[in-house]
Amino acid sequence: xxxxxxxxxxxxxxxxxxxxxxxxxxxxxxxxxxxxxxxxxxxxxxxxxxxxxxxxxxxxxxxxxxxxxxxxxxxxxxxxxxxxxxxxxxxxxxxxxxxxxxxxxxxxxxxxxxxxxxxxxxxxxxxxxxxxxxxxxxxxxxxxxxxxxxxxxxxxxxxxxxxxxxxxxxxxxxxxxxxxxxxxxxxxxxxxxxxxxxxxxxxxxxxxxxxxxxxxxxxxxxxxxxxxxxxxxxxxxxxxxxxxxxxxxx
Amino acid sequence: xxxxxxxxxxxxxxxxxxxxxxxxxxxxxxxxxxxxxxxxxxxxxxxxxxxxxxxxxxxxxxxxxxxxxxxxxxxxxxxxxxxxxxxxxxxxxxxxxxxxxxxxxxxxxxxxxxxxxxxxxxxxxxxxxxxxxxxxxxxxxxxxxxxxxxxxxxxxxxxxxxxxxxxxxxxxxxxxxxxxxxxxxxxxxxxxxxxxxxxxxxxxxxxxxxxxxxxxxxxxxxxxxxxxxxxxxxxxxxxxxxxxxxxxxxxxxxxxx
Numbered sequence: 001x002x003x004x005x006x007x008x009x010x011x012x013x014x015x016x017x018x019x020x021x022x023x024x025x026x027x028x029x030x031x032x033x034x035x036x037x038x039x040x041x042x043x044x045x046x047x048x049x050x051x052x053x054x055x056x057x058x059x060x061x062x063x064x065x066x067x068x069x070x071x072x073x074x075x076x077x078x079x080x081x082x083x084x085x086x087x088x089x090x091x092x093x094x095x096x097x098x099x100x101x102x103x104x105x106x107x108x109x110x111x112x113x114x115x116x117x118x119x120x121x122x123x124x125x126x127x128x129x130x131x132x133x134x135x136x137x138x139x140x141x142x143x144x145x146x147x148x149x150x151x152x153x154x155x156x157x158x159x160x161x162x163x164x165x166x167x168x169x170x171x172x173x174x175x176x177x178x179x180x181x182x183x184x185x186x187x188x189x190x191x192x193x194x195x196x197x198x199x200x201x202x203x204x205x206x207x208x209x210x211x212x213x214x215x216x217x218x219x220x221x222x223x224x225x226x227x228x229x230x231x232x233x234x235x236x237x238x239x240x241x242x243x244x245x246x247x248x249x250x
Numbered sequence: 251x252x253x254x255x256x257x258x259x260x261x262x263x264x265x266x267x268x269x270x271x272x273x274x275x276x277x278x279x280x281x282x283x284x285x286x287x288x289x290x291x292x293x294x295x296x297x298x299x300x301x302x303x304x305x306x307x308x309x310x311x312x313x314x315x316x317x318x319x320x321x322x323x324x325x326x327x328x329x330x331x332x333x334x335x336x337x338x339x340x341x342x343x344x345x346x347x348x349x350x351x352x353x354x355x356x357x358x359x360x361x362x363x364x365x366x367x368x369x370x371x372x373x374x375x376x377x378x379x380x381x382x383x384x385x386x387x388x389x390x391x392x393x394x395x396x397x398x399x400x401x402x403x404x405x406x407x408x409x410x411x412x413x414x415x416x417x418x419x420x421x422x423x424x425x426x427x428x429x430x431x432x433x434x435x436x437x438x439x440x441x442x443x444x445x446x447x448x449x450x451x452x453x454x455x456x457x458x459x460x461x462x463x464x465x466x467x468x469x470x471x472x473x474x475x476x477x478x479x480x481x482x483x484x485x486x487x488x489x490x491x492x493x494x495x496x497x498x499x500x501x502x503x504x505x506x507x
Contacts, residue, residue: 016506020271024359024496028489031366034373039482042376042447045384046476049468053384074483081486102377110382114297115389193388196466241439242486244494246432 036098040074041106044099050196052103053111055121055170056188058163060215063125065223068156069230071096071127072134075155076231077238079138084239089139092131092155100126120170121187129162130155144235152231156223160216271356278363282370289374292402295319304398305390316401323406331413335420342424349427351502357425358492358499364418365440365488371411372444376479379403384467395455408448415441428495436487443481450474 013021044052047070051063075092082091103124111117137151170184181189211218268275296304303311343349379402386399396405419441422429429437457471 013500014505016269017500017503019269020355020500021496023269023272024362027359027362027366031362031369031485034366035369035482035485038369038372038374038376039444039479042380042479043476045381045467046472047468049384049472050466051468053381053467077483078486081489085490102373103381106378106381106385109293110378110385114300114382115385117385194391195388237480238483238486241436241481241483242490243435243439243484244487244490245435246428247435247438248432250433250438 032094033098036074036078036095037102040095040099041102043074044070044103052125053122054188054193055123055167056182056184058125058167058170058184061219064156064160064216064219065226067125068127068130068159068223069226071099071130071159072152072155072227072230073234073237074099075131075134076234077241079135080235080238081242083138085242089135092134092138093128096127096131100124100128117191118187121191123166125159125163126166127155127159130158133158144232148231148235149228152228153224155231156227157220159223160220270352271359273356274360274363278367281363281367285367285370285374289378289407292406293378296398296402300386300390300398307394307396316398317396320396320401320405323401327406327409327413330410331416334413334417338417338420338424346425346427346430351499354426355496355499355503358496361418361422361426362492364414364421365485368411368414368418368441369482369485371407371414372482375403375407375411376444376447379407380475392458395458404448404451408451412445412448415444428491434488434491436484436491438484439481440484440488443478443484445478446481447475447478450478 012018048067051057051059051066057063074095078095079091082088082094107119107122107124111122112119133154134147134151137154138147141147167184170182170187172183174181174183174186176186176189299315303309303315306312307316379399383399383403386397390397419437422434422437424430428434453474454471457469
């Protein structure tokens, strides 16, 4: 047994029924807001984690790769329901906005006010521009294939340039004890994180580092490829979870 | 929020200005209010006593300020689970075949409110206090599984949202015909999946017996939590089930201004 939406009954409601349906919409909006803040944020914090927490982790090699790759998951899954079943072109933006809200609240009250990390050290990155493009592309094309290839790629490629106005200033070079660092590195040295020894920072490793200014676009294009694959995978995961069956036993 | 068929006439006659399908709205808003007071209160408690008495678990003050809170939490959790689940089960509707469409619609609204309260608890557990764990363990050396943030996050927030998810599941199972006839797969996924996050605490703490610090928050010992929270996506299926049934029920009641 599973639920089938009876298309023939989709007539506009009037009077009390219209008010009832609108009230249900508002209930769902509140439910969805806290659902996506809570679930997407936990998923994001435990997979992207440190790259989003700390300004000195926002490097050229891993940050532009990991963040969009993990960040496109819930948006794809939610679009699979909201667009496919309700024709609402806002699944990605809803998820990303909810995530941003949750991270901001936490960075201010859990990092800054409780443990005195400077707020500039723990600013969250934004994926809102990429999510807007993803929603718009899905709405205009109504195509999973096109949205996967071009939307997934755009989500990854837009990440670094749209975050540059926020984080560019922390990449300014400074000389400190005869070493060349960035302002972000100085944050890391000045505000000690007892749980994170410097040898664990996964930044700027291997041959790619010698590519100099090309490291970032290479990481972004690698992310674009992976996001194009991650998007349809999570679209189908979203569809699988949105099953409407009633079982006889569990 | 639990109304049986026997109470229908009483509910419909409620003279307040709220429409019949939103009879439970005040209880829903009170639920939000109570939870907000609890979570903000716990955060203020952390702000007041975590740095002063929560850095060294071997100190007597730690026992007084933190372990005592932990025992109180366990008692509250046991009472809330027993109280809510027991109430929902003992007041179940034994006459679901006779349920009027209007009353069933009202119960779908109440179920949505239960799920909404559940997701509000998921917010505090999955978003705020979860990431705060990283913040705290970057400034405090982890010398016990009962740290000042774990006592609130793992042993209060996690069980509380499990209880509230269980309430939503029980409410549907005992008061709505479709959920009583069959077991809703998405509702079960959305409740039991996040329940596994609580179970993953064991895996997480076992991992931290090797690494006492929060060296790398995205480390694999935390991924058990991640897989558990994916199941929250089952809410999409619950929404589809609810909307489908509401459309059918709305066709069965007369139009009104």
